[in-house]
Amino acid sequence: MTSTLIDRYQNYRVRRWLVQEQRTAGMLKSWRSLRRRRILVVVVTIALLGIAVAGVMRALDLFGAPGVAVVSALVFLPSWTMLRIASGGQDHAPDQMLDELEITERNKARSAGLALTQSLTMAPLAYLIFGSAFSPQADAYRIAYAGGLMMLATILAGGCAPAMILGWTRPDPEPEP
Template identity: 85%
Template sequence: MTSTLIDRYQNYRIQRWLVQEQRTAGMLRSWRPLRRRRMLVIGVVIALLGITVAGVMCALDLAAAPVVALIALVLFLPSWTMLRIASGGQDHAPDQMLDELEIAERNKARSAGLAVTQTLTVPPLAYLIFVSAIAPEADAYRTAYAGGLMMLAAILAGGCAPAMILGWTRPDPEPES
C-alpha cells in the first residue's frame, strides 16, 4: 500500500509529538494540578487583555502603549508555554495519541477557539476599516499599530483558547506510582 503525502505528514506529526512529549514529560509537575493550570490560564488571559489594552492605548495616542505591550508579551510567552506543557499538549495532539473522549473534548475546544477567533477579530477589523474610512487624515502608523495589536490579541486568544479550555476543565492527572 502506498502512503500519501497526508499519511507521511501525519506520521511525521506523531513522531514529532512523541519526541516533544518525552522532552516535556517531567517538566512542571507542580503546575499540572487543576488549580495551578487555572492560574496559568488566568495569566494568559491577563496578558492577552494587556495586549488589547496596549492597542487601545495606541489608538488613543498614549505614549505608554509600547511599554504595556512589551510587559504583556513578556507575561504571555512564559504563561502560554507553561500552560501547554502543564496541559500535556492535548490541544494539538494527533488523533492517534488520544482516546475517543479526549478527541471529543479537544474538538469541542478547537471549535470554541474558532468561534473566539471569529468573534474577537471583528472589533479590530471594524476599527481599522472605520478609522480609515471616517478619518483618512488620521496617523496611518498609529492606526495600523493599534489595529495590529488588537488583531494580534484576538488571533492569539483564538489560538490559545483550546489549551485554555482544556487546561481549565480537565481533571487533575492521575498520580504516578
Template identity: 80%
Template sequence: MTGALGLIDRYQNYRVRRWLVQEQRTVGMLTGWRSQRRRRLLVPAVGIALPGIAAAGVLRALDLRAAPLVALVALLLFLPSWTMLRIASSGQDHAPTRCSTNWRSPTATRPGPRAWPSPNP
C-alpha cells in the same frame, strides 16, 4: 488516488512521530504544575494578559505614550504563563488523532442509542 492517500498517511505518521518526540522532551518539565489546581492558576494570568496586549494596541493606535509600557507588562505576563500552561497541559489540544486519548478506531463499534423513557406514557 492511491498516491494521495499514501501521502496523507505518511504525513499523519510524521505528525505522530514528531508529536511523540516533543512529548518526550517536555515530560519532565514543570512536574509540579501539572495538577489541575495549579493549571487553573495560569489561566487567569493568560486571560488578563491578552486584553492587556489588546489595550496596548488600542493605545498605540491612539498614539499614546503609555502603549509600549502596557505592551511590555502584558507580554512579560503572557509569555511565561502561556508557555507554562502549554507545557503543563501536555499539549493534548493539538495532538494528532492517533495520539489523542479520545481517539476511536473507525472500525470500533458504537454503543446503541439510549433508551429514553417516552414522555407520553
C-alpha cells in the same frame, strides 16, 4: 499500499509529538494540577488583555502603549509555554495519541477557539477598516499599530483558547505509582 502525503504528514506529526512529549514529560510536575493550570489560564488571559489594552491605548493616542505591549508579551510567552506543558499539549495532539473522549474534548475546544477568533477579530477589523476609511486625516501609523496590536491579541486568544479551555476543565492527572 501507497501512502499519501497526508498519511506521511500524520506519521510525522506522531513522531514529532512523541519526541516533544518525551522532552517535556518531567517538566513542571507541580503545575499540572487543576488549580495551578487555572492560575496559568488566568495569567495568559491577563497578558492577552494587556496586549489588547495596549492597542486601545495606541488608538486613543495615550502614552505608554509600547511598554504595556512589551510587558504583556513578556508575561504571555512563558505563561503560555508553561500552560501547554502543564496541560500535556492535548490541544495540538495527533488523533492517534488521544482516546475518543480526549479527541471529542479537544475538538470542542478547537471549535470554541475558532468561534472566539472569528467573533473577537471583528472589532479590530472594523477599527482598521473604518478608522482608515472615515478618518483619512488620522495618523496611518497609529491606526496600523493600534489595529495590529488588537488583531494580534484576538488571534492569539483564539489560538490559545483550546489549551486554555482544556487546561481549565481537565481533571487533575492520575497520581503516578
